[in-house]
Amino acid sequence: xxxxxxxxxxxxxxxxIMAHIDAGKTTTTExxxxxxxxxxxxxxxxxxxxxxxxMAQERxxxxxxxxxxxTCQWGENQINIIDTPGHVDFTVEVERSLRVLDGAVAVFDxxxxxxxxxxxxxxxxxxxxVPRIAFVNKMDRLGADFERTVSMMEDKLSGTPVPIQIPWGxxxxxxxxxxxxxxxxxxxxxxxxxxxxxNVPIPEELxxxxxxxxxxxxxxxxxxxxxxxxxxxxxxxxxxxLVKRAVRAGVIKxxxxxxxxxxxxxxxxxxxxIDAIVxxxxxxxxxxxxxxxxxxxxxxxxxxxxxxxxxxxLVFKIASDPHTGRLAFARAYxxxxxxxxPLLNPRTGAREKVSRIFRMHSNRRKPMMSIxxxxxxxxxxxxxxTTGDTLCDPTKPIVYEKLVFPETVVSRxxxxxxxxxxxxxxxxLSRLADEDPTCTVTEDPETGQRLIAGMGELHLExxxxxxxxxxxxxxxxxxxxxxxxxxxxxxxxxxxxxxxxIGGKTQFVGLEMVVKPSxxxxxxxxxxxxxxxxxxxxxxxxxxxxxxEASSGGEMAxxxxxxxxxxxxxxEMHEGDTTEIICKIAGSKAFRQACIHAxxxxxxxxxxxxxxxxxxxxxxxxxxxxxxxxxVLGMGSRGEHQVVQAEVPLAEMFGYATALRSLTQGRxxxxxxxxxxxxxxxxxxxxxxxxxxx
Numbered sequence: 001x002x003x004x005x006x007x008x009x010x011x012x013x014x015x016x017i018m019a020h021i022d023a024g025k026t027t028t029t030e031x032x033x034x035x036x037x038x039x040x041x042x043x044x045x046x047x048x049x050x051x052x053x054x055m056a057q058e059r060x061x062x063x064x065x066x067x068x069x070x071t072c073q074w075g076e077n078q079i080n081i082i083d084t085p086g087h088v089d090f091t092v093e094v095e096r097s098l099r100v101l102d103g104a105v106a107v108f109d110x111x112x113x114x115x116x117x118x119x120x121x122x123x124x125x126x127x128x129x130v131p132r133i134a135f136v137n138k139m140d141r142l143g144a145d146f147e148r149t150v151s152m153m154e155d156k157l158s159g160t161p162v163p164i165q166i167p168w169g170x171x172x173x174x175x176x177x178x179x180x181x182x183x184x185x186x187x188x189x190x191x192x193x194x195x196x197x198x199n200v201p202i203p204e205e206l207x208x209x210x211x212x213x214x215x216x217x218x219x220x221x222x223x224x225x226x227x228x229x230x231x232x233x234x235x236x237x238x239x240x241x242l243v244k245r246a247v248r249a250g251v252i253k254x255x256x257x258x259x260x261x262x263x264x265x266x267x268x269x270x271x272x273x274i275d276a277i278v279x280x281x282x283x284x285x286x287x288x289x290x291x292x293x294x295x296x297x298x299x300x301x302x303x304x305x306x307x308x309x310x311x312x313x314l315v316f317k318i319a320s321d322p323h324t325g326r327l328a329f330a331r332a333y334x335x336x337x338x339x340x341x342p343l344l345n346p347r348t349g350a351r352e353k354v355s356r357i358f359r360m361h362s363n364r365r366k367p368m369m370s371i372x373x374x375x376x377x378x379x380x381x382x383x384x385x386t387t388g389d390t391l392c393d394p395t396k397p398i399v400y401e402k403l404v405f406p407e408t409v410v411s412r413x414x415x416x417x418x419x420x421x422x423x424x425x426x427x428x429l430s431r432l433a434d435e436d437p438t439c440t441v442t443e444d445p446e447t448g449q450r451l452i453a454g455m456g457e458l459h460l461e462x463x464x465x466x467x468x469x470x471x472x473x474x475x476x477x478x479x480x481x482x483x484x485x486x487x488x489x490x491x492x493x494x495x496x497x498x499x500x501x502i503g504g505k506t507q508f509v510g511l512e513m514v515v516k517p518s519x520x521x522x523x524x525x526x527x528x529x530x531x532x533x534x535x536x537x538x539x540x541x542x543x544x545x546x547x548x549e550a551s552s553g554g555e556m557a558x559x560x561x562x563x564x565x566x567x568x569x570x571x572e573m574h575e576g577d578t579t580e581i582i583c584k585i586a587g588s589k590a591f592r593q594a595c596i597h598a599x600x601x602x603x604x605x606x607x608x609x610x611x612x613x614x615x616x617x618x619x620x621x622x623x624x625x626x627x628x629x630x631x632v633l634g635m636g637s638r639g640e641h642q643v644v645q646a647e648v649p650l651a652e653m654f655g656y657a658t659a660l661r662s663l664t665q666g667r668x669x670x671x672x673x674x675x676x677x678x679x680x681x682x683x684x685x686x687x688x689x690x691x692x693x694x
Contacts, residue, residue, distance in 0.1 A: 008076075009305055009374045010283045014331070016082045016097050018125070019107035020115035020671070024137040028107055028264040028273070029070075029081060035195060035271055036072035036079070038361070069329065069360045069376060077278045080376050084121070092438045092455070094121050096316045096387065096403050100331035100376065103251075103281030104132045105273065110144040110170075110261070111639060114152040116610045116671045122157050131251045132159070133276050136261040139167045139268070140174045143639045146261055153259070162220045163259040164247065165272065166213050168206070177261055177269045178202055180214045181243045186272060194267025220256060224249040244279055251280045284374035290333045292390070292398040295346035301398055303334035305373045310396035311335030311343070313371065315382075315389045316403065318435045320470070324356065324365065326434075327378045328385055333400070335393060336372035339381075344394040348384045352391060355381030387437050405437040408453035409605040409650055409674050412460055413478035415450060421473055428471035432463055439463055444558070453483055455674070457654070482651045484688065485603040485677050486554030487563040491516040492598035495570075498586040507582040510572035511543065515594040520563040520603050520677040524551045528568045535571045542580035543568055546587025555592050556600040557694050562677070563603070566591065602685045603677040605650040611660070612641050613668035620663045628652035629684075647675060649684075 019025045033039045071080050082101065084094045098104065104125055108118060125132060136149050146167050153161040168175040168185055176187035185202050188194040202210055218238065222229040225246035231238050250256035258280055262269015284305040292312070294301050303312050317329040337343060343352045358365040358378045371377045385391060388403040416425040429441045429452065440453045454460045457480055467473045497510040518525060526544045551561040571583075609630075613621050621644055622632055630648035637643065653672065660668050680688065 009285045011077045012283050012374045013077060013079045013277055013281050014100070014102045014284065014374070014376055015079065015277060015281055016084055016094075016101045016104045016130075017107060018084050018094055018098075018104055018121040020109065020112065020117040020121075023107045023109040023112070023115070023118070024264050025084070025107050028105070028135065028137060028270065031194075031264045031267060031270040032079075032081065032274055033070065033072055034193070035274065036074055038070065038072045069378075071359055071361065074274050074278055079274070079277060082376075092405050092436070095124055095405065096437075098124050098128050098130050099403055100314055100316045101128075101130055102284060102287050103277070104130050105277065106132050106134045106257075108134060108136050108149050108153075109141075110136045110138050110146060110149055111141050112612075113145070113149040113638065114156045116608070116673060119156055120673060126158050129254055131254055131280075131282055132257045133251070133273070133280060134161060134257050134259040135269075135273050136167075136259060137264055139170055139261050140172065140263040140266050142171055144170045144174070145639070146170070150259055153257070157257075159254065159257045160220060161259045162217055162247070162250075162256045163213055164217060164276075165260045165269075166210065167261045168203070174263060174266070174268065177272060178206065178210055179272065180210065180217050181240055181247070183210075183214070186269075188268050190267070194270070197271055218243070221246040221250055224253070224255070248280045252282045252286050290400065292400045295397050295399045303398060306334060307336045307372045309334040309373070310393035310398075311337045311341075312390065312392040312398050312400070313337075314400045315379075315385055315387060315391065318387055319378075320431055320435060321365075322470075324358070324380050326382070327358070327360075327380060328382045329360075329376065329378050330371065330391065332371050332373050332375050332377070334373050336370055337391075338370045342394055343391040344397055345385050345389055345391055346397050346399045347389050350384045351394065352382050352385055354379045386434065403437070406455065406674065407483070408438060408440050408455060409483050410456055410460060411451040411453035411481050411483050412464070413449050413481070414452045414464070415476050417474040417476055421475070424471065424473045425467070425475055428467050428473045431471070432466065436463070451481075452477075456672075480654055482604060484557070484559045484680075485520065485563075486556050486559045486561045486595075487520060487601055487603050487679075488515060488517050488595055488598035489601050489679075490597075490599035492594045493569075494590045494594035494597065496586060496590045496593065497572075498582060498589060500582060500585065502579070502581055506577065507579055508574045508577045509539075509582045509586045510570070511568065511583075511586055511590055512570035513547075513587075513590040513594055514567040514569055515591065515598050516565050517598075518563050518565045522565075523562050524548060524564055524566060526566045526568070530568060530571050535573065538580055539571060539573065539578065539583045540568065542583035543571070543587035546584040546589075547591045549584075550588040550591045554600065555596050557602065557689060557692060559602070561595065564595070602680045602688060604680045604684070606647050606675050606678045607650050607653060607672045608675040609646050609648055609653070609670060609672045611644040611646070611668055611670040612638060613644060613664055614640070615642050617664040617668060618642050618644065621660070621668065624659065624663060628656075649680075650674075 017025045017029050069082050082097045084097050136146050150161050150163060164180050165177045168178050178185045184199045187198045189196040218232050222232045225242055228242040228246045247258055260273055264270055289302040289304050291302050303309055312334045313330040313332040315328045315330045319327045321327050339354050345352055357368040357371050359368050360378050390400045392398050416422045433439050433441050438455050443450050464477055467475055493514045495512045499506055499508045526547055528540045547566055554561040611621055625646050628648050629652050630646045632646045634645045660670055
């Protein structure tokens with residue numbers, strides 16, 4: 001058991017590395033770990049030796065699938081790093097990591113610039129007000145363009161990008177970086193894998209360009225420091241410490257994003273990036289009080305990042321470990337908790353006890369004696385706690401805002417290969433769903449068919465692969481299926497009376513309900529127009545529960561129902577003969593009947609797609625998208641390639657990677673992400689219903 005030195009919170013940085021797939025996140029993280037002394041040799045994504053990509057599937061596919069956590073020291077500072085996936089199918093890993101981080105490094109490919117998943121993760125960081133630094137990577141690649149990437153950031157992303165470095169050369173002539181704050185050029189000794197940084201004067205031929213960039217930088221950052229503003233207006237010598245102070249202030253406010261550059265693969269620019277993480281990204285103290293609610297009163301309460309305050313933490317990830325079992329990754333916001341100390345889970349009301357605490361180094365563990373404010377550690381021994389739950393001091397309860405995850409869009413039928421594997425498969429699927437909130441397992445009540453659903457084809461491939469590798473379960477899987485939804489296009493008013501013998505006596509309730517369409521992303525909204533003086537609140541709540549249970553499978557095709565406003569306008573009771581049970585039954589029945597009479601319709605997932613393609617193949621690509629019921633939204637250029645932006649129903653996109661490769665002789669790439677649910681149209685709806693036998 002490791003005896004822990006006191007954590008100096010101002011020296012702690014909890015950060016994430018985020019980007020579009022293949023922008024170089026994991027390589028950048030591996031270099032940070034190498035220069036910080038955690039690794040004694042550099043791991044590489046392309047040869048399957050990256051420490052942060054520890055899952056077998058990650059090493060084989062060369063992508064990050066789960067968010068891996070690791071800690072390193074940089075001088076007196078402790079940096080807790082989470083390397084997140086870039087593939088859209090694993091975007092939930094980014095979402096739940098950003099929820100508990102204090103800062104982030106956004107990595108951009110200097111050739112591709114701001115790519116679709118770059119935008120997605122940026123907006124996720126906006127959602128949680130996470131301050132950022134940008135690192136424009138791959139400056140050594142053919143087509144690298146720092147200025148264009150910064151310009152794309154200005155056009156497409158929130159916040160103001162402020163270059164605090166510019167590249168010294170580019171492509172095969174990329175020498176290093178020029179520091180606009182310290183006004184020095186940095187190059188790197190290749191024979192020492194870039195570990196030795198050589199500081200030299202700025203080359204004369206770059207003096208004018210550097211001067212222009214520095215002036216622009218000072219103009220943008222001086223607003224955040226009065227003393228610096230005074231020096232800039234005076235026109236004298238500028239104090240470097242004041243510039244750094246101003247940049248830090250702007251970053252913590254979320255007003256600016258310092259932009260840096262380099263080539264992680266070629267070992268250039270990474271040490272300066274680590275310095276910037278320490279210099280500009282916030283500590284837990286800078287983030288200040290974290291707001292939550294008192295679960296007993298509903299009032300807003302807060303916790304400060306202080307080990308002396310009552311303990312509180314948020315569990316943001318569940319993982320299985322072959323040696324320790326179920327791991328719960330938690331960010332502590334206040335106080336200090338040791339093993340065996342009783343903790344309250346306000347959601348369940350259960351008392352939990354942590355049996356062991358670990359600091360994780362990718363998939364390796366270091367035992368700890370306690371967890372305290374500002375730390376991200378893994379807890380063992382929790383029974384009922386799951387992703388998004390708060391754990392706190394039972395005498396000072398608090399609940400932090402829960403994580404909200406996107407709906408699944410693709411499913412596959414899954415069955416055990418033999419009856420002997422049935423229980424093993426059930427257990428394995430249960431554990432996968434426990435770990436991954438975007439993995440759902442359902443069973444069709446009519447056919448008994450079991451479905452596993454996720455965020456995309458790759459997501460399901462990885463989940464099914466894990467069944468074999470980690471749980472030793474062989475399964476038969478069907479072809480990918482689209483997860484449709486049901487809604488209504490019209491309005492219907494339904495009046496019903498229900499009289500049933502329940503518990504030895506006849507129970508009665510009468511009610512009137514109105515349903516009408518809303519937007520698909522609104523789910524089911526329920527509004528009672530009956531005052532409490534006319535009906536007990538528990539009866540109204542029971543009607544709502546009946547509605548929500550009925551919405552899990554529609555009358556049209558059995559798909560989940562969404563995008564409907566429900567209004568309860570009348571509730572008739574007989575004294576002594578009406579209970580919550582009969583109200584729930586009536587609510588469910590009225591909702592189903594109302595939907596049948598309100599023009600029920602199918603919704604399908606619509607995907608946003610971007611295809612980067614050589615100009616000579618643009619025509620065939622667009623024709624193919626049109627043939628898939630796609631709609632081209634716009635076109636642009638990116639270097640020597642054209643960028644086609646479109647939206648296409650997911651049902652038409654299975655096997656698209658192979659088709660695109662054939663159309664363009666393997667010279668195009670695409671990315672796709674869920675955009676929304678939309679109506680299928682009558683002809684497509686009839687085809688779907690015919691296919692499923694409805």
